[in-house]
Amino acid sequence: MKIVQKSLRIVFRFLLGILAFVIVYVVAVLLLSSISVNSDRAHDQAEIPVYIMTNGVHTDIVVPVKNAIVDWTREIHFEHTRSQDSIVNYIAFGWGDKGFYLDTPEWSDLKASTAFKAVSGLGSSAMHTTFYRKVKEGNDCRKLLLSKAEYQQLTAYIVGSFKRNSDGKLQWITGHSYGKNDAFYEAKGAYNLFYTCNTWANNALKAGQQKACLWTVYDKGIFYHYEKEK
Numbered sequence: 001m002k003i004v005q006k007s008l009r010i011v012f013r014f015l016l017g018i019l020a021f022v023i024v025y026v027v028a029v030l031l032l033s034s035i036s037v038n039s040d041r042a043h044d045q046a047e048i049p050v051y052i053m054t055n056g057v058h059t060d061i062v063v064p065v066k067n068a069i070v071d072w073t074r075e076i077h078f079e080h081t082r083s084q085d086s087i088v089n090y091i092a093f094g095w096g097d098k099g100f101y102l103d104t105p106e107w108s109d110l111k112a113s114t115a116f117k118a119v120s121g122l123g124s125s126a127m128h129t130t131f132y133r134k135v136k137e138g139n140d141c142r143k144l145l146l147s148k149a150e151y152q153q154l155t156a157y158i159v160g161s162f163k164r165n166s167d168g169k170l171q172w173i174t175g176h177s178y179g180k181n182d183a184f185y186e187a188k189g190a191y192n193l194f195y196t197c198n199t200w201a202n203n204a205l206k207a208g209q210q211k212a213c214l215w216t217v218y219d220k221g222i223f224y225h226y227e228k229e230k
Contacts, residue, residue: 033214034221037214047147048064050063051135055140056219063091064090065091065131069151075170087133095189096126097191102184118191128182130179150208162186170185173185198216198218198221202215211225
């Protein structure tokens with residue numbers, strides 16, 4: 001009987017610990033996501049259009065395909081997409097868990113093992129790139145204007161997130177895409193409960209000296225600070 005009581009106490013403490021962690025985690029996410037950084041940024045000489053785009057869960061950073069600072073087609077080739085369409089103006093970048101990206105095209109495809117590896121940080125990561133001919137502003141897509149210096153910092157952050165082979169080239173993940181104009185590449189780092197796709201996007205905005213959260217793991221944390229501009 002004592003063994004049973006002791007076991008029940010252990011289980012109760014374990015469950016209580018999980019509940020306490022979840023409460024602290026949620027409070028931290030809500031609190032730190034609401035704190036803005038770079039909110040006093042000056043907009044002088046801001047001329048390069050950049051967009052933040054969400055599908056309701058995941059945030060992409062969208063930039064011009066090429067300009068005087070960066071020509072993305074030198075490393076991210078149209079031939080890597082199913083359409084091979086070269087008449088495009090923008091390219092979106094979204095970092096995330098490789099297993100989740102490649103094995104879960106739809107939420108119905110999500111497996112417990114994939115979710116566990118993603119939140120635990122045991123998996124690897126990938127960069128999802130998508131070409132667009134045009135980008136439409138709305139609640140799920142906000143336009144930012146960056147100076148040349150800010151854009152250089154933003155693009156340096158994005159470039160630094162890719163994993164390269166021994167020849168210094170990007171590693172295209174063949175045979176995987178969501179549509180006709182996208183491709184996946186190997187990326188650095190690992191997705192986990194504290195560093196998600198939206199944390200990456202938020203850090204990209206920080207790198208470009210744009211308004212961002214102090215820390216966030218979800219897209220609404222990022223967009224909250226741009227909703228206030230309406």
